Amino acid sequence: MRKMYDASEAKKVAAQRALDPTDQEMIEKTIEDGVETAWDRLENQQPQCGFGQLGVCCNRCTMGPCRIEPFGSKPDRGVCGANADLIVARNMLDDLSTGAAAHSDHGREVLEVLLETAEGKSQGYQILGEEKLATLAGEYSIETEGREKEAIAEELARAMLEEFGTLKNSIQLAERAPEKTRGLWKAAGIYPRSVDREIVESMHRIHMGVGADYTNILLHGMRTSLSDGWGGSMMATDASDILFGTPTPVTSWANLGVLSKDQVNVVMHGHNPVLSEMIVKAVEDPELKKYAEEQGAKGINLVGMCCTGNELLMRHGIPIAGNMLDQELAIATGAVEVMVIDYQCIFPSITHTAACYHTKVIATSEKSKVQGAIYKEFHPETGLDTAKEIVRLAIDNFPNRNPDRVKIPAKPIKMMAGFSEEAIKGALGGSYKPLIDAIVAGSIKGVVGIVGCNNPKIKHDYGHVTLAKELIKRNILVVETGCAAIASGKAGLLLPEAADMAGDGLKSVCNALGIPPVLHMGSCVDCSRILVLAAHIADELGVGIEDLPLGGAAPEWYSQKAVSIGTYFVSSGVYTVLGIPPKIFGSPNVVELLTVTLKDVVNASFAVEPDPVKAADLLETEIERKRTALGI
């Protein structure tokens, strides 16, 4: 525990905790103000239990809790008889299913808003993504000829919602995967059958006395992850595109410097943008604008945080204040009137942090209530009214800001976002041929998706930014989502000028197309855009995704959602390097299965490597392996 404030010590601590200078500045302020952050809590948690870290702790039933002695002595089995392999596999399936459920339930909620909009019941929403609507209508064999877009959307929303519990034994969107890749899934028995079914079945399988074969349990984990990546997450992406439009390249700003000194600051934090989209509309209300001025503010400044922020950035160029570990730092600026939260990755202590300043936290989801927050429940029928109420609350709170306690980092960084799969294809001139030609010629060696969270165990953004820089230097194009993309934004990598940091081959391609060497593809459910991108390239070449010189990485992951994403990457044929070890090291057999044996099943596996330079080596080696196999 730190006792007295020592400015030079605080500076040193901040430099150990974060890479970005603006983040460091705010970490110093949290120490000066005595505000507890995730870094402090990690310190207070030391040492963390080794049984849990190794995945050999089982707390499922009341014969336990049990744990396996990891050095090879007794106890080597839980009371039920489960050994380390089974306990690790069950724990991993549990984590993975939690993650898949989070993405998929988010997807369901966007589809519900789409349905209500199509039925004319929602307030403020429109169908803006007509092209996406037409594409999906085609995939779902929905008649479009001579029909109103609302009628098409209604039928489509129902068809997609039906996928959650479908009886037809396969998910429609999984057909977007190349035939060869789908063949591997069928051969391994991991073709996703429905969204909810796989998650429910996971819960069944981890019950005592169901599965005792760790391989079989983890195969179901792969199937569940596919029902997320090619199901729930993909539906979240597509339904959002239909409602709010498919993103196109856009320029904006990143880091905590996007907060305004003289405007009302509203931070929109979480993952599902359905309400925040209405807040973007609400701030255009002349009455609210006038009210802000009356309260002494020079306007209303909307900024994003985490993946709700990414969604708004992708479609509207709303500046992004930061990623997961920035949520407390944003409040510590003392300049945030309101933090609107929907769900996922919101620290349960966020209201505790807000209580140190004038900030009000507004919870908006019935699924995600937080003690100490003001609760404004979101309903599609009253979306715009609720959004206006929230903005009004923020303005009400502006006079409570104490200027003596405000400190906002000076300079946001310019960045580009909006690279949906469609936008990348557009930037390439409407076809993947230029990209494929560059890959065949070797000017671009391959493509790596860097995704995932922040984790205070790794210096904030260090893993993401170092790996991205290392890969582009080696002529590997980087596509990003989630916290990783925000990290790159803060580090200036999401600009065409950043091509100067890339190897000659990648640099020339970026310069010719006017694109950054690191492309921001969206939120974490938008990892599904990476899958679609990979599928289209594979289709053009007539191969499977597993044949392509691709890689994935989650250098700073923390969440169960990342377990699902990593697994659907690998299951789809993309070798994936994790910067934080998953809770599997208590079982050498599970480690062997996930890092070696899977290559025989889906031609891809996991690896664990926290050092970003060594991770780049691993990814490059894998890309070379696949290039050689393709004969390029």
Add this chain to the structure above:
Amino acid sequence: MKTVFVRPERCIGCRHCEVACAIEHAENKNLFDAISEDPVSKPRIHVEVGIHYLTFPNRCRHCDPAPCMQVCPTEALYRDTETGSVAVDYAKCIGCAVCAMACPFGIIQFDKVFQLDTSREVNAKCDNCIERQKEGLIPACVEACKTGALEFGDANELIRVSRKDFTMRMIKSEGTDVEVPKIPANIQAYRTIMKEIAKTCE
């Protein structure tokens, strides 16, 4: 001489020993009552992180002669002759902390204890589970340790095991059968990864 021997390479930081210690030194010696006692019982063994997420369970070594006993002005610290443990007469302790200054291992803690009616904080260090030992039981921390990081027994015998292992490694190749089990490859791999992670924050 009996002692609690620590094999730090086997400590995985689970803190089972801390919980078992706190329960053993509570008025009601069971978890569910112990957590609601006032004063609440605190662990007398401390699992702390050194560097790179590696841990060491630190507890009283029950030295003989014991520096803490030698400096205690009120003779609150005394030796239990039957078990050879250094124990505290809480009523005599004046909380001067001189014992803590003399302790080479930094394991003395001042806390409220249920044995005293007053709210004074006294030297509430490890008593080597004298009561348990007299019932023929091993100290609670050792019993709780599932990884063999804490072992209770004759000091020379425990040292002999380590010595013999070293001898075996000297005369045979590494990987030969040894009495202190080798650290498995998966645990080694995990520790290497955690060390790399820790280095990003240095």
